[in-house]
Amino acid sequence: MTRIRSLVAGIVALVALVGCDHVTKHVAKADLQGHPPRPVIGSILELRYVENTDVAFNLMRAVPETTRAPVLLVSGLLGCAILLTLLAWRPRRPLVHAALLLVAAGALGNTLDRVARGYVVDFIHVPHWPVFNVADMCVSAGVVLIVWATLRRPVPAPS
Numbered sequence: 771m772t773r774i775r776s777l778v779a780g781i782v783a784l785v786a787l788v789g790c791d792h793v794t795k796h797v798a799k800a801d802l803q804g805h806p807p808r809p810v811i812g813s814i815l816e817l818r819y820v821e822n823t824d825v826a827f828n829l830m831r832a833v834p835e836t837t838r839a840p841v842l843l844v845s846g847l848l849g850c851a852i853l854l855t856l857l858a859w860r861p862r863r864p865l866v867h868a869a870l871l872l873v874a875a876g877a878l879g880n881t882l883d884r885v886a887r888g889y890v891v892d893f894i895h896v897p898h899w900p901v902f903n904v905a906d907m908c909v910s911a912g913v914v915l916i917v918w919a920t921l922r923r924p925v926p927a928p929s
Contacts (some may be wrong), residue, residue, distance in 0.1 A: 872912030
């Protein structure tokens with residue numbers, strides 16, 4: 771029964787995170803598209819609508835769009851499948867499980883964008899950083915948690 775309860779909680783959390791990502795993208799598209807950036811906290815944070823057909827930091831800008839789009843779509847779907855499989859196995863360490871859940875939610879949110887729109891909606895901008903979205907924050911937080919969980923794991927004593 772605990773396994774089922776845990777699985778349901780994971781699914782609810784995943785749906786909530788992806789839902790939050792897509793609601794914010796929908797609002798950003800409706801309110802920001804075609805308008806100049808909107809300052810939120812002076813020059814520290816602004817809302818700026820961007821349709822991203824690349825990955826973070828435009829790392830694939832040299833790849834032609836006709837190649838890039840299918841590669842990103844297939845790799846996104848494959849990544850989501852792998853992450854969801856890892857989540858179904860339910861890692862024993864709760865911190866790792868939470869981290870994988872965050873990464874999976876972010877990957878799923880952006881992949882669904884690519885499937886539905888052909889691009890990812892980004893709208894949060896801070897100086898000297900690419901425009902990003904809630905899914906990107908989930909992935910980043912998940913990666914930070916994985917690194918933290920790895921670093922704080924006790925090293926076994928030599929035999």
